[in-house]
């Protein structure tokens with residue numbers, strides 16, 4: 001897996017994002033931390049909340065109109081509660097193929113943790129990698145603050161509105177593939 005990611009199929013919004021030179025990937029807005037530090041393995045909670053409140057995509061930062069998408073495991077989809085903010089459906093699709101944590105079955109996210117502020121996850125949001133991923137499309141969303149897993153701070157969580165559709169993706173022969181009828 002040493003080849004550079006293919007960015008020729010990027011949705012328009014993600015195509016406008018700066019590219020991380022080491023990974024060759026567009027940098028999602030939620031992964032930019034105070035001071036401009038980039039960490040693909042953790043979310044800037046304040047930025048995520050601001051994007052959500054202003055109706056902008058958590059990945060490309062551009063305005064969302066109509067239904068929004070959430071990306072996570074089956075548990076998140078069942079509860080409709082996410083630690084990642086809503087995004088465009090096409091940006092979620094791009095993340096499925098580009099994000100190494102998602103696209104590669106055995107990629108380890110924890111080992112990539114570098115920054116101290118990584119440790120801000122809401123209670124109950126384990127870092128275990130799901131065996132399936134779900135793009136949940138909803139008609140809208142809300143947000144709230146939940147107690148952080150470490151310390152006594154709070155982190156934002158995002159709540160899907162009325163379900164429009166769900167698309168399931170599983171690993172088949174090491175490749176993430178959409179499961180028909182999901």
Ligand SMILES: [Zn+2]
Pocket residue numbers: 013014057058059060061062087088091
């Ligand atoms: Zn987007």
